[in-house]
Amino acid sequence: MSDYLVNAASKPAMRKVMQSMGIPTPTQLARAEGAYQEKFLDGQRVVVGAGKNAAARHVIQQTLAGTGADVVEANAEDDNKYDALVFDATGMTAARDLRALYEFFHPIARQLTRNARVVVLASDPDAMETLAGATAARAVEGFTRSFAKEIGKFGSTVNLIYVAPGAEDRAAGPLRFFLSDHSTFVDGQALTVKATGQMPAEIPTTQPLAGKTALVTGGARGIGAATAERLAAEGAHVVCLDIPQDQDTLEQTVGEFGGTALPLDITDDNAPRQIADFMKEKFGGVDIVVHNAGVTRDKTLANMPEHYWDMVMAINLEAILAVDGVLTDEKIINEHGRVICLCSIGGIAGNRGQTNYGTTKAGLIGFVQRQADAQAARGVTFNAVAPGFIETRMTAEMPFGVREGGRRLSSLGQGGTPRDVAETITFLATPGAGGCSGNVLRVCGQSLIGA
Ligand code: NAD
8 A cells, every 4th residue: 555545544535435445444543632631531431340459440440430431331232332441450360360351351342442442450470479370460461462463453452551569559540541542552562560669749630741841852853843742732841952953943843832942962972961951950950851862874784884883872872871870860850750761663673774773772671671770769760662663754764665564564554653652751751650660662553573
């Protein structure tokens, strides 16, 4: 399918013509357009499968009550449709308990609407006391990922929240996110919430970033600009940093949401000092740091010139470590701060022609995992977001076959948008994501590459 047909498929009249001709048309994904809404599930029919864990049951009930959802009993006998399913598997301690998954989902698996949201909660396998418990908890991930592959063609998603002991209340933020159309392109993923680290006293669900200051590197365009815009829409004041050569684009971007431009090359020796001083003097510190600036310089290793290797290392990895070093050492990042790094599927699965890029992006996974523990005492979280095939300038330049393969090789059968990535970054920046640290969350429509 050419780009012309991809665009045509988004128009209802053309879709019908294309379908009648047998041309595959991926489901149009439901995407939230504005900022977070309190009652984002107003009137939607949700079925809950509660398990043995009273604390998890309470959190599910409380969370859904705030969304305006119509929580109904499942009835496999009628042909009613359900917009969302939530299943609590946290009480499972043995393999035989897994049967409850079949018993809950099988009878109503055909009764989901298009763009339905399915969320499963399971115990954190690493925290299980018994071998049988750890096995059962980890098994739920296989169920989640497989069910996601079955219903992705309808635009529906299935995601998993691993809940560590005592962290049930911290699952509320992720539950809201996965149930909403802000998480449209996140599919077949597992996110862990832990009880370690401080949580903020207040967890607002609308305008959660009011009064916060954010720094987005590489914020002039692409994913960085989309992220800055989303953070601002949730109430943050956003400083966008980009190279001085792109100052005009940078000014234009920040002008759209009333942000601040910081023209600077993050690889300059004095960039960490300048960033720290700028944030401290102008805003008294920073609450959200999005390490987004990144480049590719692709060649197979045998053909890769030295400067390709050095440049990608300097921008994608060394500069991030240097900037973070000053911001964390000098406590420029405020308590309950959020640090989010842009990783990539290349850093998870590897990619031909990207030994340099894959090295840097895998390095960032090690970085967020180590910092998550080291900075937990101040309530600062570190997470990575790994985009899959996203429709940007970068992917538009790919040869047609590769581009089309990138779109098709996912459960949702299409590419994502910079805004989809921005949505996940924004969620991880909220107070409600305080239980999530050290995670790598993919925004890839459940890409089959690196799955
Ligand atoms: P993009 O090229 O559109 O934007 C990147 C921005 O970073 C540019 O504005 C650029 O000027 C800036 N930048 C580069 N070097 C810099 C430096 N030394 N100092 C300051 N700014 C600098 O890229 P994008 O597609 O929006 O990607 C953003 C991030 O997401 C990158 O880290 C990329 O590796 C990652 N990513 C993107 C995709 C995708 O499909 N687009 C997939 C996986 C990961």
